Amino acid sequence: MKDEELRADLVRRLTEAGHLRTARWRAAAEAVPRHEFLRGGFFERVPGSWPTWWRPVPSGDDAWLERCYRDDSLVTQVAGTIVPADVRGEICRAPTSSSTMPGLVLHMLEELQVADGHRVLEIGTGTGYSTALLCHRLGADRVTTVEVDPDVMTRARVALGRCGYAPRLVVGDGLAGYGPSAPYDRTIATCGILEVPGEWVEQTRPGGRILATVSGWLYASELACLTVEGGVARGGFLGGGISFMLARTHQPPALGCLPDMESADESPARLAAHEVLDDWTARFVAQLAAPRAQHISLTCEDGSAEEVLLDVADGSWAALRKDGERSLVRQGGPARLWDAVEEHVRRWRADGAPPLERFSITVGPGGQRVTWPTK
Incomplete structure (x- = not known):
């Protein structure tokens, strides 16, 4: 199948699954070729390996193209610097960048509830696929995207250029947002965070929305949707158990030597x-x-x-x-x-073990607070 047919089939499946609900986002998904953002290949997990080993899948053949249009997340970098072209054989290192499954990307973009004329800040450019979707929907001049890894950004810049999109691309710590283009109508993060940064709240217009996955070092996470009013962002969680790689500056420290755990009584x-x-x-x-x-x-x-x-x-x-x-x-x-x-x-x-969809999250000058309803 040609990439246009594979793309159309992906859009059909995502629509049937409920990830694509509006005509404007369906049009974006039909127009943006995901495979262009995976030209460097990707890593696949070696079946049965534990800890996880990865092997490269180079780009170019029909099998690679078909996999680009599955609703799968595809790892594009491990160990902070290593890409598929760097590896011959297999490697056992932690993933550090990926192309998120299209169904999740488009679900989040639908939940962002953008309107014509909105300005969007995206945290975590990654391959640039979600950036391209935003550019198609709103116009590239309305999109600012921040990526901490300069090599990842370079590859995204090339892919976006091949597809005809030229948003504002910023290399830096996305947790600080990007003040020169503020204020934004919408802020969206495609990485996990421990806490929603105050800078995002400050740089989002009153009435604007922030969409981000709040996680922790026990790796339970949920997608939070907040509305900004009066310098405070309030909202809740959307459910579904969504998870992303944590932002690099929010990664846990190395464990080092374990303490003497025989020193305490049971x-x-x-x-x-x-x-x-x-x-x-x-x-x-x-x-x-x-x-x-x-x-x-x-x-x-x-x-x-x-x-x-x-x-x-x-x-x-x-x-x-x-x-x-x-x-x-x-x-x-x-x-x-x-x-x-x-x-x-x-x-x-x-309190009845309420689900995460009933939790509340508030981010303001005093930091982040997460609560659940009490009896």
Whole structure:
């Protein structure tokens, strides 16, 4: 199939799935060739590998073209600098840039609720595909996009130019927004963030919308939609368990050496690790209680498993294990991490365990606050 046919088929599938709901965004999806933004190839996961290994898929043949028009996210960079052309064979490194699945991109653009004449700030240019969709819908002169990685931006610039789009392209930390083009009617982020930056609120017009995925180092995340009024952004979460790679400056620090976790006595835990960490919303609530904690799983010498929360900054930690039907916890450092998590999760449960769609988020001079409805 030619790329026009593949594109039309993708649009049909996304429309049937409910990701494309309006004629203007359907027209954009029909017009923008995704494969032009994947000319450098992409990485595919090596089946069965753990930790994950990747192998390059070069561009140019029919199989590559067909995969460009699947509703899949495609990794385009690993380890912060390595692209498919750099690799012969396989590589085991963390993804650092990708082309997000078109269904999610277009779902978010629909939720942004742009209108003719709106000015948009996009955080995270990536391959440039979502930027091109915005340019087609609004006009390139209405789009400002910020990318932290100069090499990623260079590739996006070339792809956008091939497709005839020339938005304002800014290399820099998108968490600071981009003041020279402000104010914006809409701000959208295609990376995960720990907190919505105050700069985005300041640079978005009163009545404007901010759309961003709020996450944490336990990697439970949700798409937040906020409206700006009086210097404060308020809103809620749209649901769906959406996740993105965290912005590079919001990535967790390296774990380093683990603390001596045999130095603390065990006590019964009111909640088992799996009750919190295996449930998406409970894990999101746990992040609110322990926002700087990371999670690792350990296998002990006797073959048993331990789930560990660790705050690298202050050295607090909690290690949980099962003992028959009981759950036991050891805690160390200046803060009692698991106590804080249990208190938050138990309070959320006492309020009826509301889903994330019923949570509220407020961002103002005092920072970010996330709450849920109480009984």
